[in-house]
Amino acid sequence: MLEIKNLTKIYPDGTLALDDVSFTVEDGEFLVVIGLSGSGKSTLLRCINRLIDPTKGQIIMDGQDITAAEPSELRRIRRKIGMIFQHFNLVDRSSVMTNVLSGKLGYINPWASLLHKYPPGAKKEAMAALEKVGITDQATKRADELSGGQRQRVGIARALMQNPSMMLADEPVASLDPVLAHTILGYLEQLNSESHISVICSLHYLDLVQRYATKVIGLRDGQVVYRGDREDIRKMTDGQFKEIYGEEAVRVNAGEFDQGEK
Amino acid sequence: MSQIIKQEKKRSFVTAPTAALLSLLLPGLGQILARRVQRGLLMFGALVSIVGLLVWRITLLGRLAEGFWPTLFKSLDRAPMFVAFGLLAIAGLWLWIVIDAAKQTNPNRQFGNSIFVLILVVFFTIGWQISEIDLVKLSSDANEAWVPLSKILWPWEAAVTHDTDTVEAGAKVLVDSEGQAPPVPEKTEGEPYLRVSPRKGELSKLDEDNQVIPGTKITVYGENFEPNTRTQIWWSDSIGNEFRPRYQGEYVSVMTDSEGSFEKELIMPYRLIPPSAKGQQIHKVMARQVSQVGPPLPSQPLILTIELIIETIFMGMMATIFGIIFSVPISFLAARNLMSTSWLTLTIYYLTRTVLNIVRAIEPLIWALIAVVWVGLGPFAGIVALTIHSIAALGKLYSEAIEGINPGPIEAIQATGANKLQTIMYAVVPQMIPPFVSFTIYRWDINVRMSTVIGMVGGGGIGFLLVQYIRLLEYKSAGIAVWFIALTVAILDYVSAEIRQKFV
Numbered sequence: 155m156l157e158i159k160n161l162t163k164i165y166p167d168g169t170l171a172l173d174d175v176s177f178t179v180e181d182g183e184f185l186v187v188i189g190l191s192g193s194g195k196s197t198l199l200r201c202i203n204r205l206i207d208p209t210k211g212q213i214i215m216d217g218q219d220i221t222a223a224e225p226s227e228l229r230r231i232r233r234k235i236g237m238i239f240q241h242f243n244l245v246d247r248s249s250v251m252t253n254v255l256s257g258k259l260g261y262i263n264p265w266a267s268l269l270h271k272y273p274p275g276a277k278k279e280a281m282a283a284l285e286k287v288g289i290t291d292q293a294t295k296r297a298d299e300l301s302g303g304q305r306q307r308v309g310i311a312r313a314l315m316q317n318p319s320m321m322l323a324d325e326p327v328a329s330l331d332p333v334l335a336h337t338i339l340g341y342l343e344q345l346n347s348e349s350h351i352s353v354i355c356s357l358h359y360l361d362l363v364q365r366y367a368t369k370v371i372g373l374r375d376g377q378v379v380y381r382g383d384r385e386d387i388r389k390m391t392d393g394q395f396k397e398i399y400g401e402e403a404v405r406v407n408a409g410e411f412d413q414g415e416k
Numbered sequence: 417m418s419q420i421i422k423q424e425k426k427r428s429f430v431t432a433p434t435a436a437l438l439s440l441l442l443p444g445l446g447q448i449l450a451r452r453v454q455r456g457l458l459m460f461g462a463l464v465s466i467v468g469l470l471v472w473r474i475t476l477l478g479r480l481a482e483g484f485w486p487t488l489f490k491s492l493d494r495a496p497m498f499v500a501f502g503l504l505a506i507a508g509l510w511l512w513i514v515i516d517a518a519k520q521t522n523p524n525r526q527f528g529n530s531i532f533v534l535i536l537v538v539f540f541t542i543g544w545q546i547s548e549i550d551l552v553k554l555s556s557d558a559n560e561a562w563v564p565l566s567k568i569l570w571p572w573e574a575a576v577t578h579d580t581d582t583v584e585a586g587a588k589v590l591v592d593s594e595g596q597a598p599p600v601p602e603k604t605e606g607e608p609y610l611r612v613s614p615r616k617g618e619l620s621k622l623d624e625d626n627q628v629i630p631g632t633k634i635t636v637y638g639e640n641f642e643p644n645t646r647t648q649i650w651w652s653d654s655i656g657n658e659f660r661p662r663y664q665g666e667y668v669s670v671m672t673d674s675e676g677s678f679e680k681e682l683i684m685p686y687r688l689i690p691p692s693a694k695g696q697q698i699h700k701v702m703a704r705q706v707s708q709v710g711p712p713l714p715s716q717p718l719i720l721t722i723e724l725i726i727e728t729i730f731m732g733m734m735a736t737i738f739g740i741i742f743s744v745p746i747s748f749l750a751a752r753n754l755m756s757t758s759w760l761t762l763t764i765y766y767l768t769r770t771v772l773n774i775v776r777a778i779e780p781l782i783w784a785l786i787a788v789v790w791v792g793l794g795p796f797a798g799i800v801a802l803t804i805h806s807i808a809a810l811g812k813l814y815s816e817a818i819e820g821i822n823p824g825p826i827e828a829i830q831a832t833g834a835n836k837l838q839t840i841m842y843a844v845v846p847q848m849i850p851p852f853v854s855f856t857i858y859r860w861d862i863n864v865r866m867s868t869v870i871g872m873v874g875g876g877g878i879g880f881l882l883v884q885y886i887r888l889l890e891y892k893s894a895g896i897a898v899w900f901i902a903l904t905v906a907i908l909d910y911v912s913a914e915i916r917q918k919f920v
């Protein structure tokens with residue numbers, strides 16, 4: 155279980171990106187964060203594994219306070235939290251295999267890893283992860299030779315190497331076409347339902363939100379302006395959606411991808 | 417956009433005639449008060465510098481003349497076209513500025529820029545005179561450049577030498593004195609043989625007007641030499657100094673017949689006999705056949721060139737390696753994204769950047785002059801100079817590569833629970849390799865190129881040799897060095913392009 159309590163983030167330049175945000179994520183939940191560009195979604199996700207240090211508030215995961223963790227403790231927490239990104243964030247010049255294996259870095263001897271030495275089972279594990287996302291045949295290619303959809307699958311495989319109990323996904327499908335969006339979110343849903351990995355995911359499209367979320371929070375200017383469960387989302391109207399997104403928002407079908415925000 | 421339109425509509429402070437009058441008194445003032453400040457300042461600056469430059473050149477041309485008018489007239493005498501054009505141009509420009517001032521008071525007027533073309537033409541003319549451009553010389557003296565140039569373009573005869581073999585025989589003659597003629601030399605079986613007839617005579621002399629009075633005509637008979645071979649005639653005086661007598665400006669020589677014999681008439685040459693010389697003067701006539709034997713051997717210039725080109729390449733390499741070693745840590749200090757965390761680090765960043773820029777702005781040749789004073793002549797001075805410049809250049813390039821790093825992968829690797837070292841190794845290093853390799857090879861290329869010339873100021877390498885040969889007018893040897901430099905640079909160009917392509 156993940157508890158976020160009174161989380162506030164003020165950037166050094168004074169931007170208030172998160173303003174007293176509180177919510178909980180039960181194990182096995184698929185939580186979707188929605189909100190306009192600049193509303194604080196990325197900031198929120200990055201505070202959870204402390205890629206960004208929050209200014210105030212607490213993040214408690216399974217009883218452990220992440221915000222108070224020492225560096226070595228933090229690394230142990232991070233390896234339990236997989237993360238995928240809008241722009242995939244693969245190391246372009248390394249092979250797919252190396253990218254996937256780097257998901258194991260938190261577990262292995264740092265000195266051995268500098269020489270690219272992995273424990274015996276790691277390679278097999280990496281192949282298994284690639285198999286889960288259906289791209290075993292791409293293992294030896296360089297990451298920048300893959301298509302967008304394939305890259306995001308490598309991103310998922312890398313996160314799977316961490317053996318995570320939670321997945322953070324920051325707009326994982328925003329730079330993919332709609333068919334691929336469903337494939338990628340399908341993998342996350344599968345992890346969520348089969349392996350009981352909780353997912354926290356930011357999305358922009360109501361259709362996708364309605365299809366995948368078990369719980370939704372809406373952010374606006376760093377504040378939570380909407381909370382809803384599966385039922386609420388099903389019933390959500392364009393009007394409510396607009397309220398969260400402001401007047402500029404248009405409902406976009408995932409099928410006919412418009413630029414939306416971003 | 418709206419701002420620009422507003423600017424165009426700015427109203428002039430003065431009327432057209434006032435602006436013109438003001439610009440007549442002080443060029444540009446009219447424009448400034450018509451609220452075309454930049455234009456006014458530019459015109460004022462241009463006119464003032466043109467006047468200043470012209471005054472300077474006129475003073476130089478009219479040097480030694482006293483007073484204003486004599487100076488002007490003398491300069492007009494020495495460079496009439498230039499001085500007249502300059503004075504006319506200033507007058508014309510001034511007038512134009514006056515007219516322009518009047519026009520600029522009209523707020524709807526488009527900026528006319530043809531006046532700046534005139535200013536450019538004037539600057540070009542002055543520049544032509546200052547830099548002493550002389551097209552006549554360029555064409556009339558071209559044939560003088562052709563001789564050394566052709567030697568440099570095809571120097572390869574100087575690249576080989578041969579061992580030589582000399583076949584020689586001599587016969588004695590009594591000159592300018594009374595007494596018994598020396599005996600006829602004895603024949604030895606299988607040896608070349610020479611005899612002269614008569615065996616005594618008078619050398620050529622000079623009269624008061626330095627006219628040659630020919631000496632005795634003698635005939636030289638040779639036997640047993642190499643057949644059908646050119647044979648040089650040499651003369652040796654009584655103290656053994658050898659020289660080659662000339663006939664009508666050409667060295668005297670003769671072809672042997674198919675038997676290896678020859679017969680040659682010779683006027684006894686001029687040789688100053690010191691009055692103190694006493695007794696019988698016995699000179700010697702010699703016939704000499706010099707032939708090349710054995711395989712072609714590399715000549716001294718070729719060997720030296722190869723030795724120094726190797727030195728040059730290694731100088732470039734060493735400078736590059738030292739450059740890398742020092743510039744890598746420095747580049748971290750000069751990377752903005754790493755150094756923007758606090759005011760202290762930011763200060764270090766600006767300081768490093770400034771020093772790098774200054775060091776880089778000073779050419780390696782100038783660093784070499786300093787290094788020669790520092791560590792003495794030789795390749796080490798060149799390496800010091802190139803290293804200093806490389807550190808600055810590579811430091812800047814590397815730091816820009818660091819600044820260009822994509823933070824995404826760093827974030828992703830951190831998120832897996834990796835520590836700092838792992839993050840650098842997995843997310844930073846792979847991104848750094850292509851620019852690093854590319855910049856380093858590029859620098860190596862530059863360093864080798866530079867070390868070919870750095871020798872000219874004493875920094876070791878082939879440049880030193882090249883300058884020596886040119887000063888000694890040994891154009892063929894210089895040509896060998898030039899060819900090797902060109903070849904090295906071309907090969908290096910190709911290799912570095914290949915390597916860079918592989919890594920990017």
Ligand SMILES: Nc1ncnc2c1ncn2[C@@H]1O[C@H](COP(=O)(O)OP(=O)(O)OP(=O)(O)O)[C@@H](O)[C@H]1O
Pocket residue numbers: 165166167169170171189190191192193194195196197198415416
């Ligand atoms: N490093 C930073 N320094 C200062 N301000 C920042 C920084 N990163 C984000 N912000 C600001 O914080 C606010 C929230 O940004 P955030 O990236 O979390 O929004 P987001 O909801 O993820 O937007 P998007 O949908 O465009 O990704 C924005 O106003 C943004 O400008």
Ligand SMILES: [Mg+2]
Pocket residue numbers: 195196197324
């Ligand atoms: Mg974002």
